[in-house]
Amino acid sequence: MPDCSENYEKEISEGKNVRNVMCKYCNSVILTPSSASFTSFEYELPLIRQSKTNDQNPKTENVSLFWAVNDMFTFQNVGFSNTVGNNKYLTCADCEAGPIGYHDMSNKMSYVALTRVIHN
Amino acid sequence: MAKTYDYLFKLLLIGDSGVGKTCILFRFSEDAFNTTFISTIGIDFKIRTIDLDGKKIKLQIWDTAGQERFRTITTAYYRGAMGIMLVYDITNEKSFENIKNWIRNIEENASADVEKMLLGNKCELEEKRQVSKERGEQLAIEYGIKFIETSAKASIRVEEAFFTLARDIKAKMEKKLEASNPPRGGHQIRASEPQKKPTSWLSRCTIL
Numbered sequence: 165m166p167d168c169s170e171n172y173e174k175e176i177s178e179g180k181n182v183r184n185v186m187c188k189y190c191n192s193v194i195l196t197p198s199s200a201s202f203t204s205f206e207y208e209l210p211l212i213r214q215s216k217t218n219d220q221n222p223k224t225e226n227v228s229l230f231w232a233v234n235d236m237f238t239f240q241n242v243g244f245s246n247t248v249g250n251n252k253y254l255t256c257a258d259c260e261a262g263p264i265g266y267h268d269m270s271n272k273m274s275y276v277a278l279t280r281v282i283h284n
Numbered sequence: 285m286a287k288t289y290d291y292l293f294k295l296l297l298i299g300d301s302g303v304g305k306t307c308i309l310f311r312f313s314e315d316a317f318n319t320t321f322i323s324t325i326g327i328d329f330k331i332r333t334i335d336l337d338g339k340k341i342k343l344q345i346w347d348t349a350g351q352e353r354f355r356t357i358t359t360a361y362y363r364g365a366m367g368i369m370l371v372y373d374i375t376n377e378k379s380f381e382n383i384k385n386w387i388r389n390i391e392e393n394a395s396a397d398v399e400k401m402l403l404g405n406k407c408e409l410e411e412k413r414q415v416s417k418e419r420g421e422q423l424a425i426e427y428g429i430k431f432i433e434t435s436a437k438a439s440i441r442v443e444e445a446f447f448t449l450a451r452d453i454k455a456k457m458e459k460k461l462e463a464s465n466p467p468r469g470g471h472q473i474r475a476s477e478p479q480k481k482p483t484s485w486l487s488r489c490t491i492l
């Protein structure tokens with residue numbers, strides 16, 4: 165699914181998330197309103213569903229819209245994967261669906277992809 | 285940015301390999317997202333927010349990366365830990381006997397005032413039980429810690445265990461705070477605050 169920024173316009177107010185950021189699959193609350201900042205850049209994020217045969221080369225998609233979180237304890241509920249390269253991937257803390265985004269170990273920033281979550 | 289929580293507790297699970305730590309801490313593994321990217325990499329820790337007696341508490345819960353197999357749990361892993369769940373398997377005598385060794389390991393490596401709790405896991409496997417509940421209780425009394433039997437598989441009392449540990453850490457911290465900062469007028473905060481039913485993630489999800 166391609167990103168479409170227009171769909172998300174109403175989710176952003178003064179650069180912050182208007183509503184709760186929640187898991188698509190189980191509705192677990194990941195971020196509470198106005199706790200994350202909207203940001204946009206290109207990133208190759210592995211797909212949530214992978215076939216068993218591509219463990220070594222996970223399929224990715226280009227995502228470009230993110231909620232940026234500078235203190236990991238801002239998250240309401242979230243899982244951090246083991247480190248891969250310089251990143252940890254973010255998951256739902258309840259059903260473990262992910263990656264819903266990633267955490268950059270070098271600058272300690274976390275980024276949640278808008279297309280991998282729902283807003284409610 | 286303003287802090288959005290009152291307390292942050294780092295919690296660990298310790299015990300022999302195979303007792304069910306990963307299942308207790310994370311999730312029983314036979315679920316929908318099993319064959320995906322994340323389950324291949326594995327999860328390092330989770331952040332959970334709970335509401336305890338009107339305070340917002342962030343729990344950062346860590347899994348061992350299997351180091352316990354080699355008894356190489358080091359000071360680094362224990363650093364900053366405020367609570368430890370000591371886990372044995374009620375169907376495995378050896379895992380119960382090893383709790384003593386784990387407690388020694390904790391005493392050597394963790395901060396002296398870390399809050400501990402004993403969990404007898406896999407309690408739904410009554411027909412395979414090797415360790416009676418009484419022996420678990422007795423050991424806990426010996427060490428002056430709390431004890432609870434759980435089942436990660438059947439989701440029995442896992443949430444209760446985490447709330448109990450978090451509540452005890454909170455009480456300890458508030459006591460410390462009070463000691464260093466005595467309230468005027470002789471008002472005392474009671475150590476055991478009224479118990480509130482958990483309403484958040486723990487009661488909603490089947491497995492942690």
Ligand SMILES: Nc1nc2c(ncn2[C@@H]2O[C@H](COP(=O)(O)OP(=O)(O)O)[C@@H](O)[C@H]2O)c(=O)[nH]1
Nearest residue numbers: 300301302303304305306307405406435436437
């Ligand atoms: N019957 C039963 N099996 C469990 C329970 N908890 C964990 N297990 C199983 O015990 C095995 C080891 O669990 P795991 O969480 O990997 O243990 P760890 O080595 O301590 O992390 C796995 O096969 C689990 O499915 C439980 O409460 N009941």
Ligand SMILES: [Mg+2]
Nearest residue numbers: 305306348350
């Ligand atoms: Mg494990």
